[in-house]
Structures are given as C-alpha cells and as structure tokens.
Amino acid sequence: MLIVQKYGGSSLQSADHIKNVAKKVQHTVEQGHQVVVVVSAMGDNTDALLELAEKLATMPSARELDQLLSTGETQSSALMAMTLEHLGIPAKSFSGRQAGIITSYDYGKARIEQVDPKELRNALAVGITPVVAGFQGVTRSGDVATLGRGGSDLTAIAIANALGADRCEIYSDVAGVYTADPRIIPSASPLGMLSYDEMLELASQGAQVLQTQAVEFAKGQQVPIYARSTFSDEPGTVIAEGESIEKPPVTAVALNRHIAKLGLLGVPDAPGVAALIFGELAKHGINVELIIQAVSHNQLNDIAFTIEEQDVKRAEPIVKSCLQQLGGHSLVIDTHVAKVSAIGSGMLGRPGVAARVFKALANGNINIQMIGTSEIKISCIIDRSDAERALGLIHEEFNLGKSAEMIED
Template sequence: MLVVQKYGGTSVETTEKILKIAEKIAQDYDRGDKIVVVVSAMGKTTNYLINLLDQVNPNANSREYDMIASTGEQISIALMASALSRYGKKSVSLTGFQAGIDTDSTYSRAALKRVYRGKLMSLIDDGIIPVVAGFQGISPSGDITTLGRGGSDTTAVAVAYGIGADLCEIYTDVDGVYAADPRYVDKPKKIDKISYDEMIEMAAHGAKVLHLRSVELARRYHVKLVVKHAHMKSEGTIIEEVGRLEEPLVRSLTVDEGIVKIVIEDVPDIPGIAAKTFKQLSDRHVSLDMIVQSMHRDGKNDIAFTVSKEEFKDALEAVNHVKEEIKAGNIHSDDTMAKISIVGVNIIGSSEIVYNMFDAIASIGVNIDMISTSNSRISCVIKREKLREVAKVVSKRFGLEE
C-alpha cells in the first residue's frame, strides 16, 4: 500500500524514540509498503521556541511567529531521515515548501490550498522515503506559514490526498480513540471504528487525539484514517464513512478546559448589529463556538459566546473595536469555564438522551451556564472546578466506561 504515517511530538520527543520509530518504518517498508512520513516537532520544542520569541518581543508579528515556530519540525525531519538511513533506507527530509505544500497568506492559521504530488511521487518511485515537516507550508508570496497548533495531522491528511495514498496512519501516545478522556473518566471504552462526523464533533469540542481540520479534510476527500500508538502494536481506531444509523446512540464524551466566555452587554436589538459584531471577529479569523443571545428589556440584548484561550486576545480586540459602533454596554470575560459534550448519533432527536444529560449534571448540584446542540452533540458550559465530577457522572449515565 501507499501509506502516509504521521508521528506526533510526544512520539519523537527523544532521539531514542526517533530511532525506534525509524526501525518500525524500515520494517513496514520491507513488508512492501511505500511510505511518506510526516513528523511534528520534538516534544515541547514549539512551546520553547514561542517562549523565546515572547522573551524578545511579546507582541512580535505573526510572520515572525511562523518563522520561528516552523523550525522545530525541521529538526525532526533531519533526525528522522538520518535515522532511516542508519537502518539502511534511502530517505530525504523535506520542509513544507520543498514537499510542495501551498497555503494562503494567513499567518499562524493558514489554510491549505494544494499539495503538489510530483516531488513526493518522484522520490517514492525512486525507492526513497520522504520525511515531510508537518504544520507548515508556503504562501503565495513565498513566506513560511503555519497551520495552527496540531496542524501536522492536517499536513498528513493533505499529503495523503495529494499523492492518492491508500491510508493515513496517525501515530500518537494512545492506542486509539476512547469514549472519554482517561484523565477525567476511569477506564473509558476504546472505540474500534467511528465516523468522520462523530470524530469531527469530538475534535471540535475538546478531544485532543486529532486536529479538527485534519478530520474535516479527510471527510471531504474520503481519506481513510487510523489512529494508533506509536510505540506499541494495536489495531487502533479507524475513522471513515460508515452507514447511517437511525437509533439514537451516545458514543463518547469530550471535555474542553481551554475556553473563555465573552459577554457583550446591552446590545441594541436591531437588525445588523450581530453581523457588525461578528464581522470584526471574522476579519481576525477567530473561531467561535457557542453563541447565546439573551433578551432583556427596553430593546437591549446580551450576546455571549466562547472562544479558545489561544484566540481570546484577538476576540477581545475585535469586540472592543466594534463596541462604540454598535453602542453596546460593558464587555466581560470569564476564563473559569469549561465545556463538556456528549457525541453520537441522532442525539438531539432523543428526548431521553437530552433529559439524561441534564439530569446527570443536576444530580450533583452543578449549574449549566450555556447550552449548545447539534444533531449529534449536546454541549454544556460549566465551572471548570466541577468538570471532573460532571465527566464521571455523565460517562456513567451513558455507559461509556468499561
């Protein structure tokens, strides 16, 4: 098969681990697979690099952020290609630019435009294992861009689609996708197969196994994904299109501690105000999650929404910028919140599931601050200090533990 194998930062955090993975890749190659490797930066290298930049200038522009943040992967690819050579395999390291990965011009959250297959397929046909830097590409103006934290998953899926790979394997420090995060729930069930849609909901609402954009890309272009443990044998979890189920079913629970709630008070209740507000957020490429508008007296509303901690600064700048224009009141933020979600099939169509979600939370006296739903998800924002208690009671209610 033609396979893309992606290895995350914890999988390549030491030279010993790199050598071990290189040995595995060499064995897979000897069994007949044609392989392209995508790697992340070693361990917490990217955090270290960003911290260096912050020490020099906490307000450094996004271009320089991408310039320094992208260098961690270049260390990994050189080490991995050299390790493969040690095991007798011809290998070459490639930056995003060298691999033919084009993006738009948005720094730190660039969107992929295309992957040119010519360079990679030429190397593969010559019996060479390309090792590609994840998380990065090149803009139309020739600048290095990055895809956002966790973007190496997206690189791997894009490369898999670009070269027409049979499979994209995501290797990490867990042996698959679980029904809940083991940090919050004791002995959660492992999921053997899950649909793109379910995995997208999980990734969007706190599951850290896969980068959200990578699953969205895989669904759009029908790239078959498998999540496996980097250093132990396992069947992992397959993510692919599955037959539609009619029976409501809760498959997993996710948690997200990395959110901030922003409230804009006393927004005039007239057409176009919300559009003006969210246009500012759109211009800054801020991703929104929950949005709630509360009706008050005298033609005034409160608008509340949640954003990630990483995008909070941009979001706050956006709403402060538009505050006077829309003649709004005070702006408040709260970083003491967390989100818990259940994900599955036809969830919102089942009043029993809806009741059990809210009843489980109420049973331990926890208040719900915000609620958001889709056909396959119910999300609740609660106080972060209550998250572990709520995760345990909800997972127990829906039988997500072994």
C-alpha cells in the same frame, strides 16, 4: 499498500525515540508496503524556539516566526531520514517546499491550497522512503508558512490524499480516540471506529487527538485515518465514512476548560445589534461559539456568548467599544466556565438524548448556564469547578465506560 505514517513530537523527543519510530517504519517497509513518513518537531523544540523569539521581540513578525518554527520539523525529517538509512532503508527528507505543499498567506495558521506530489512519487518509484517535515509549506511567493499547532496531521492527510494512499496512520502517545479523556475519566474506553463528523465534533470540542482542519480535509477526500499509539501495538481508532449499524446515541464525551463567557447587559433590542458585535469579533478573527439572547424586557436585552479563553484579551476592547456604541449597561467576563459535550451520530433522529444529558447533570446538582446543539452534539456551559464531575456523569449515563468484564480482562 501505500501508507502515510505521521509521528508527533512526543514520539520523537530523543535520539532513542527517533530510533524506535525508525524501526516501526522499517517494519512496515519490510512487510512490503510503500511508506511516506511525516514528522513533527522533536518534543518541546517548538516551545523553546518560541521562548527565544519572545525574548527578542514583543510582537515577532508572523513571517519570521514561521521561518523560525519550521526549522524544527526540517530537523526531525533529516534526522529520521539518516536513521532509516542507517537501518538500511533508503530514505530522503523533504521540507514542505520540497514535498510540493503550497499554502495560503496566513502565516501561523496557513491552509494547504495545493499539493504537487511529483517529487514524492519520484522517490517512491525508485524505492526511497520520503520523510516529510510536517506543519509547513510555502506560499506562492516562496515564503515559508506554518499550518498552526497540530498542522502535521494536516500535512499527512493532504499528502495521503494527493498520492491516493490507502490509508493515513496518525501516531501519538495515546492509543486512538477514547469515549472520554482517560486522564479525567479512568474508565474511558477506546473507540474502534468513528465517522468523520463525530471526529470533527470531538476535535472542535477540545479532544486533542487530531487537528480539526485535518479531519475536515480527510472527510472531503474520504481518506481513512488510523489513530494509533507509537508506544503500543493496539489497533487504535479508524476514522472513516462507515455505515452506522445500530450506533449508540452517544459515542464519546469531551471537555473544554479553556473557554470564557462574555455577557453584554442592557443593550437595545433592535435589529443590527448582534450583527455589530459578532461582525466586529469576526473581523478580528475571534471565533464565537454558543450565543444566548435573553427575552427582551423594556426594549433592552442581554446577550451572552462563549469564546476561547486565549482570545479574551483581544476581545475585551472590541466588545467594550460595541457596548459604548450601543449605549449598553455593562460587560461581564466569566473565565470560570467549562464546556462539556456529548457527541454521537447515533443521536440523529433519536429524541430524548438531550434530556438524558440535562438530567444526568441535574442529578449531580450541576447548573447549566448555556446550551448549544448540533445534529450530532449537545454542549453545556457549566461552572469550571464542576467540569470533570460533569464529564463523568454523562459518560456514565450513556454507559461509555469499559464493562466490568473488560476491566477484569
């Protein structure tokens, strides 16, 4: 088999960690497989570089930040290649450029536009294990661009696709995807299998296991992803376009505490109002998720929506200026909210799932402020102080926890 294995920063945080990962790669190679390794930067290397940059410039140029941050992954790839060679496995490091990864010009959050895997193929053909620096590529003008946090997942999946690999294994410090974050819900159980769409909803709802763009890419190219732990031999979770035979209505729950709710009160109930507000936010790259418009009252209206908490600073002046243009009454910003979501492709065409979510929260005396749904997801905005409890109630409602026997085991 041709296998792409990606190892995250927590799996590479010290010399001993690197040696451990190299032995895992050696083991796979010695089983007769061809392996392409993709690595992140060591531990908190990226944060240390960011901190240094912030000491030097209040607004560091995005191009220079990418040139700087990309060095972390380049270091990891060289260190991993020399460790493999030390173990007797011929290996060679590749920067994103050397691996043929061409990206868009959006420094800091570039998209992979093309992968030319010629050099990787040449290495594999002569028995060399390529070790690719994740998270990076080059623009068509030869400047280094990074793919955004978690972008090494995308590197791995894009390479797996370009090489026609049999599978892409994503190693991190968690043993796959769980029915809920195990740090919050101790009874959360690992999922053996997920569809791309379920994984996409989970990733976008705040589950940190896999990068959203990476899952989208894998879905498009139908690359099966194996999400596993570096530190155990558990099978982990397979993400693929599997047939859902008798799926439960909800597969997993997710929590995002890093959102904010914005409310524009007393704006005119006229055409073009929403277009103005959300057009301006989109123009500045601010992602809006749930939107609620109250029922019109005296030709005035209230509009509320959620954004990522980190975008509040940038969004505030934009929304204020809209409010002024529209002659609205006031702006309310609430950062004490959280979003809980229930996800499952089994809810397709099965009515009553949303009602069970709402009932579970009501029984816990938790007030729902906003509701958003997709075909396979139900999200509720609630008070942040209720967040963990709400997650547990929904997890329990759909019996996602380990069964008593499993825990005994």
